[in-house]
Amino acid sequence: MIDYQQAIKAIADNITPLSPVQVPLAEGLGCVLAADVYSKLELPPADNSAMDGYAYAFSGSVDGSLTEVGFLPAGGSFSATIEEGEAIRIMTGAPLPADCDTVVPMEDTEHQGNNRIRLRKQLPCGTNVRYRGEELKAGEKILSQGQQLDPAAIGMLASAGIAEVTIYPAPCVAILSTGDELVELGETPDNGKIINSNAHLLAACLRQDGFTPVLLGIAKDQPGELEACLRQGLDADMLITTGGVSVGDRDLVQQTLSNIGFKTIFWQVATKPGKPTLFGMIGRQPVFGLPGNPGASAATYQLYARPALRMLSGHRQPFSSNLKVKLATAIKAGGKRLHFLWGNLNIVAGELQFLPSERQGSGQNRSAIGAQALFPLPIDSPPIAAGEMVEVIMLHLPLGQKTS
Numbered sequence: 001m002i003d004y005q006q007a008i009k010a011i012a013d014n015i016t017p018l019s020p021v022q023v024p025l026a027e028g029l030g031c032v033l034a035a036d037v038y039s040k041l042e043l044p045p046a047d048n049s050a051m052d053g054y055a056y057a058f059s060g061s062v063d064g065s066l067t068e069v070g071f072l073p074a075g076g077s078f079s080a081t082i083e084e085g086e087a088i089r090i091m092t093g094a095p096l097p098a099d100c101d102t103v104v105p106m107e108d109t110e111h112q113g114n115n116r117i118r119l120r121k122q123l124p125c126g127t128n129v130r131y132r133g134e135e136l137k138a139g140e141k142i143l144s145q146g147q148q149l150d151p152a153a154i155g156m157l158a159s160a161g162i163a164e165v166t167i168y169p170a171p172c173v174a175i176l177s178t179g180d181e182l183v184e185l186g187e188t189p190d191n192g193k194i195i196n197s198n199a200h201l202l203a204a205c206l207r208q209d210g211f212t213p214v215l216l217g218i219a220k221d222q223p224g225e226l227e228a229c230l231r232q233g234l235d236a237d238m239l240i241t242t243g244g245v246s247v248g249d250r251d252l253v254q255q256t257l258s259n260i261g262f263k264t265i266f267w268q269v270a271t272k273p274g275k276p277t278l279f280g281m282i283g284r285q286p287v288f289g290l291p292g293n294p295g296a297s298a299a300t301y302q303l304y305a306r307p308a309l310r311m312l313s314g315h316r317q318p319f320s321s322n323l324k325v326k327l328a329t330a331i332k333a334g335g336k337r338l339h340f341l342w343g344n345l346n347i348v349a350g351e352l353q354f355l356p357s358e359r360q361g362s363g364q365n366r367s368a369i370g371a372q373a374l375f376p377l378p379i380d381s382p383p384i385a386a387g388e389m390v391e392v393i394m395l396h397l398p399l400g401q402k403t404s
Ligand code: AMP
Pocket: 177, 178, 179, 181, 182, 194, 195, 196, 197, 198, 199, 242, 243, 244, 245, 246, 248, 291, 292, 293, 294
């Protein structure tokens, strides 16, 4: 049986990003750029005023008073000459007339009647001027391949005239739940049946992370039906199954997948929860067989499927970041497998503390509710006292890495 580190290495070794696509800029939000982006425009397009105020030639304001000769709003233009000692009332963003080099803010002036204004203070030449191309030159690189597009990036690209971006698409993920005991939400679970909650759990995880779930429903633990259902997932960018990957007589997923071209990369990892986890490929499509226990499905999604999806989406840092935090309550000794404990991160007196969830059972959904981190309790670890520093795996914080 492999360990957790070997498992995540095997995933990283086998997954490459999806083929890039070109999309309208707005659709790129949250996606990773597949190519560097260069500006089409110069920003600002002309020297312009950074303030509402008066533009004038610095050299002509020797006595600190100016004559107002016109008005220039943003979007306007002014072609007449402005002589020494004259000023034009100018609004923020308006192009600076050719004869002017300095802008005094409105609040630093006084009206003296007869279109005369007085400068309350003398400003250095060039004050409050935003120069052409100061932010961006035409043809200059704005963002690099690998950068995730956030709202500020979308705004920046729009200002530079970029209407389309080349990105790695957000993966579509087929979810198939397996088990004779399952019924769909809305049906009555009689005779010991249970509701297919994993499909809802995983679809919610995927949506939260910006991926698109495609629900394939429930497959019975019967080879023919299972194979037919699995085949429906072949068009997706990733296939995730839950249940049927352990060592029970009705655990048929791995065997059935092998009928449709699946190559196992690993099966079983020395962790708790998540021991039966299956990973492999059908051609270029990654396939995860996650354990059926809801707590185990939730944990293995976070530990394996989510990073794999981030790899497909072109993220440079697909794995969750680790953070050193203080343990809020004591933890019992570790066992024979790496034990992932769910917990909350709370800010206590200005520092982050990890509070392990009270219930950690892999059969339960509850343990993961509100959890922001997983603590990997090492094999054979002695008990850990409250107040000790531990390194936890962050679940939901942004993981972006600046690339330019
Ligand atoms: P399995 O991995 O198929 O042996 O299932 C392990 C446990 O998880 C069993 O108690 C199943 O009933 C339960 N389980 C399997 N699939 C689901 C599902 N889709 N939703 C909720 N519980 C499930």
